[in-house]
Amino acid sequence: MFKLTVCLLTCNSARLLREVLPPLLIVGDEIIVVDSGSTDNTLDICHEYGLTPHLHPYAMHGMQMNHAIGLASNDWVLCMDSDEILDAETIDFILALKAGEEPAVDNAWRITRYWHVLGQEVRTLYPVSSPDFPVRLFNRTQARFNHRPVDDKVEGRLHTVKMPGRVRHDTFYTLHEVFNKLNSYTSRLVKYQNVRPSIGRGIVSAIGAFFKWYLFSGAWRQGKVGVVTGLYATSYSFLKYFKAWYQHEDKKEPVAKEHTDSHLVE
Known part of the structure; x- marks a missing residue:
């Protein structure tokens, strides 16, 4: 059994935050929210769920996520964006994973992420196809996000496995x-x-x-x-x-x- 810190990035994320947070509160033993300057109700919604966001100026996505990882109390982290929603199957998998023996530190898991544009599921959104399978659950002693300006990803000496389920990536809503x-x-x-x-x-x-x-x-x-x-x-x-x-x-x-x-x- 191991404990898991969820690292969540927000910026003007009020539209979906009440759908994003409940699944993360189920799987996470700790939630680290890093906000890059929201001007909508994002911070208020976080407070409703008992979370106090850490404010940090945005440079690039990977750098922002690495900052959140550095604030975690646990080495095992689940890194999520505020337009990604875990479904029940993904939640059950993570809970079962946590309840078992602690895995080797070089193990990592990819979410199965389905893209939605303007509220509709799409097959592609340049430069990726849907679903895609980014690494999101890993041990922070083994990996970090790279600093690519666009389409960054987790890098490290990892053995990765795809999670079951459907993570909804509800992006580009207007x-x-x-x-x-x-x-x-x-x-x-x-x-x-x-x-x-x-x-x-x-x-x-x-x-x-x-x-x-x-x-x-x-x-x-x-x-x-x-x-x-x-x-x-x-x-x-x-x-x-x-x-x-x-x-x-x-x-x-x-x-x-x-x-x-x-x-x-x-």
């Missing part, structure tokens, strides 16, 4: 959220990763994404939600190269201006 995250993710990617600055490459990538993530994936069968996920994939593929190109050109402008001013002086 069009505003879709485009807000599209802008945020692509800007973060260009800032922290080396993306080739090329409009031409962006156009080719966007065309490929349209075929792969809208036509071939079957997203076109899902009506307006499929159009949204297809547009998201196409736009993401173009914007990351376009923003890199724009940033590259922006850096060249002061040099060009300095050369022009020097020529005028002569």
Whole structure:
């Protein structure tokens, strides 16, 4: 038998928090909530459940989650986001796991996560297919989240197993959220990763994404939600190269201006 700390990240999470918290309170011996500056009722809802969030400025998801892991009293941690809801089968599995003998420290478990966009389950959301299976339950002495700006994951010397059940990932609940995250993710990617600055490459990538993530994936069968996920994939593929190109050109402008001013002086 072992004790488990749940690490939960929040930011303006009031929409789903009353669905997210009850399952986590069942499986967790301790709940660490790290909030990055909520302005809605998130903090009040946490207080309703007897939880006091730790406030911490947001940099990247992996860094934020690692901060939460560092606050845990137990080495075994379950790391969750505030738009992920455990179902009964997943809860029962975790409770049974905790009730047995403590596993080897290099064991880890992946949740079975089904993605929902605008309230509807989808088959794909660039760059992942649904369900996906991220590692979320592990011993913190063996692993941490990496610092990738987008799509970070747990890294360590681990033997992983998929949990049963269906974890609902209820993301992108409005069009505003879709485009807000599209802008945020692509800007973060260009800032922290080396993306080739090329409009031409962006156009080719966007065309490929349209075929792969809208036509071939079957997203076109899902009506307006499929159009949204297809547009998201196409736009993401173009914007990351376009923003890199724009940033590259922006850096060249002061040099060009300095050369022009020097020529005028002569």
